[in-house]
Amino acid sequence: MKRWKLTARALLYRMKVGVTSFVLRILMRRIFGRMALRGLLPLITGPLYALWNALISYWIMRQARENALGPFAIDNLIARLEGPAKDLSDSAREAMLHGVGEMIMRHQDAHANHVYLLSRLLEVFDHETQALDVDWPRQARALAGLSECERCWLVETLSLAAVLVGPLRGRRQAFLEEVFDACGVAFDSRALGRLRRALMNGETPPSAMSGGA
Structure with a gap:
């Protein structure tokens, strides 16, 4: 900012x-x-x-709840990703990392949940450094070459990133709509709302693409 x-x-x-x-x-x-x-x-x-x-107190308590429950949702995602991560291409891994980095930049704030998510992805992908020079435009052009499974993981990861730091709106929503469109996935605001509510209730987050099923 x-x-x-x-x-x-x-x-x-x-x-x-x-x-x-x-x-x-x-x-x-x-x-x-x-x-x-x-x-x-x-x-x-x-x-x-x-x-x-x-x-003001309501805003502060909501942020505290996000900070407390966000890591649970992130760890759940990483636990499911660890196995499939071995089969993801380098392009898919880079797209996920740069996508989360772009989400941080769109949010204009290094929220603790975003930092933790990015650090866990760098860890599970065995990234050579903990530094990342975000270049989303280059990654966006490569999305067409990803497999359907890889695009699903990208959408699911960025959907969680979008709701980790507050209700979905503004720049975060616009970026997520861009990603959904580039991946050929219908943008479902209701599914994302369920994802946000599950996060704030401390429940296992449903997939943003599954409709909460």
Whole structure:
């Protein structure tokens, strides 16, 4: 993520209480006038701050749950991949590694679950280094040469990567739709929703291509 975006996020978080109070004062002044402002503001700001902090707490707890349950889903995927990994071509392995790397870049944040997933894939593929210079455009052009089984593993791995760090949306969803289209697989948002719910419930994640069966 660009440095100015990181700075803006930090400033907005620290300004949340001040900005909320400022906006509330303007609204109340227009609605009730100056005389009512002093008496009503303390009665409203308390519940408003409580609601805002509850929302922040929900986001934090959701992230903590992702961080706690994500490795379970990742280890489950790796356990199923260890056997078939021996039969995957070098092109398939590279596509999976670079695909996860591209997902990290699309998310614009090195989330702990993504880092762990990439490290486990590097390990199971016996990659020569722990460094990876992501070049997804080159890998995307090679997807047509993968076997059907290899494309299925790519789709399943990137589907899990997409939901490991939050509800599927934005750049992550757009990238996943690109991958599904390139692999000739129908994009099923409901199956991905089930995958996300299974992850957050600590259940064995179903395949994004199986419809949860």
